[in-house]
Amino acid sequence: MSDRLEKIGNSQIQHGSDNNRIYLMKLDPADLPGIVKKLDTLAAKNGYTKIFAKVPSPHTAAFIEGGYRREGNIPQFYNGETAAAFLGKFIDPAREITPQRDEIEKIIALAQSKHGRPGDSLSDEYTLRAAVEADADELAAVYKEVFVSYPFPIHDPDYLIETMRSHVCYFVAEKDGKIAAASSGEMDKENRNAEMTDFATLPEHLGNGLSVHLLKFMEPEMKKRGIAMLYTIARAISPGMNITFAKCGYTFGGTLINNTQISGSIESMNLWYQSV
Numbered sequence: 510m511s512d513r514l515e516k517i518g519n520s521q522i523q524h525g526s527d528n529n530r531i532y533l534m535k536l537d538p539a540d541l542p543g544i545v546k547k548l549d550t551l552a553a554k555n556g557y558t559k560i561f562a563k564v565p566s567p568h569t570a571a572f573i574e575g576g577y578r579r580e581g582n583i584p585q586f587y588n589g590e591t592a593a594a595f596l597g598k599f600i601d602p603a604r605e606i607t608p609q610r611d612e613i614e615k616i617i618a619l620a621q622s623k624h625g626r627p628g629d630s631l632s633d634e635y636t637l638r639a640a641v642e643a644d645a646d647e648l649a650a651v652y653k654e655v656f657v658s659y660p661f662p663i664h665d666p667d668y669l670i671e672t673m674r675s676h677v678c679y680f681v682a683e684k685d686g687k688i689a690a691a692s693s694g695e696m697d698k699e700n701r702n703a704e705m706t707d708f709a710t711l712p713e714h715l716g717n718g719l720s721v722h723l724l725k726f727m728e729p730e731m732k733k734r735g736i737a738m739l740y741t742i743a744r745a746i747s748p749g750m751n752i753t754f755a756k757c758g759y760t761f762g763g764t765l766i767n768n769t770q771i772s773g774s775i776e777s778m779n780l781w782y783q784s785v
Contacts, residue, residue: 511662517547524551528660528770533562535697542571549575558601561768566592581763581780587700589737595765595780604767607777613745613764617779620748620755627721627756635689635719637726640679645669647688648679655709657772663707678734679707680727682719690719694731694739702738703731708750720753728757732785740782744771754781 512525512532519537524530531548548560562572565587569579577596586593599605607613631637640648645666652663662668673679676698682690690710696703705727708720731739743750745764755761762780769778 512660517544517551520544522548523660524555524557526555527658528768529775530557530559530561530768533560533564536562536564536568538565538568541568545571545575552600558599558604559767560598560600561765562596562598564594564596566594569594569596572596572598579763580765583738583740583762583780583782585784586702586738586740586782589701589784595763597766597768599766604775607766609746609777613777613779616746616748616751617761617764620751621761623752624755625758627725628718631722632717635682635684635717635722637680637682637722639730640673640681640691642670642673644679644681644688645673648681648691651688651691651711652707652709654711659771660769678727678730680723680730682710682714682723684714689714689717690723692720692723692727694727694736696731696734696736698735701736702740703734703736705731705739705741705754708753720750721756724753724757728785736785738782738784740780742769742778742780744769745777745779751779751781757783759783 512523512527514523518540520533520540521535523532523534531552552560577598579594580597581595582592584592648669649664649666677693677695679693681688693707694703694705705724710719741754743754759781762782765778767775767777769776
């Protein structure tokens with residue numbers, strides 16, 4: 510069962526056993542300072558080992574006082590003006606231990622060495638387009654093949670349609686009329702930012718740079734929708750996705766330690782961002 514979305518006051522959270530954490534996705538400052546203790550209570554009740562919070566930088570004081578530390582930062586995140594702080598509180602100290610730290614740092618350095626070098630043009634065999642509701646079954650099948658598990662239920666066609674109708678634009682690369690790769694832009698229209706996410710390429714199409722081409726295709730589409738800041742939360746031990754964002758000119762914004770359950774285990778994630 511996927512982690513569930515709920516509200517504490519007017520603030521949006523996601524929590525559950527899949528990620529073994531609480532994720533404060535959208536803070537309503539009116540819920541401060543009480544939400545800090547409410548998150549602690551919810552974590553204790555469910556035995557979660559981490560609380561992860563994405564909050565406007567001017568509102569971090571109560572969290573820092575409550576035992577959080579800054580793991581990342583994205584400037585001009587809210588409405589192209591206010592920075593976002595990505596904060597982590599490790600309830601179980603074991604979750605803060607990162608045996609792969611050296612590997613993660615090497616991947617970041619490798620990605621940064623390729624900054625702004627997107628590479629070859631798209632092969633004529635492939636076409637890029639925005640996905641529509643009629644694609645939901647095939648799109649879900651692609652995600653199911655690529656990811657054993659995922660933080661959100663993208664294996665479910667109904668979930669894909671529901672999010673298409675609200676705040677997510679999905680994109681596909683096709684070959685011979687079949688989806689070869691996919692991605693999405695998850696928009697926070699109120700704050701004019703979008704998470705560039707859900708990148709998946711079927712194994713037989715790897716090596717064609719489809720993620721880079723999808724990302725470059727998505728960027729003007731997000732800008733047309735009024736988005737000012739693009740970002741991603743990429744698997745820290747995945748050279749491919751980190752390199753993809755660096756190649757497209759994104760800036761490294763920090764590492765979220767043991768943050769997200771994906772493909773069967775809890776992994777650290779890297780932030781990358783770019784204004785449009």
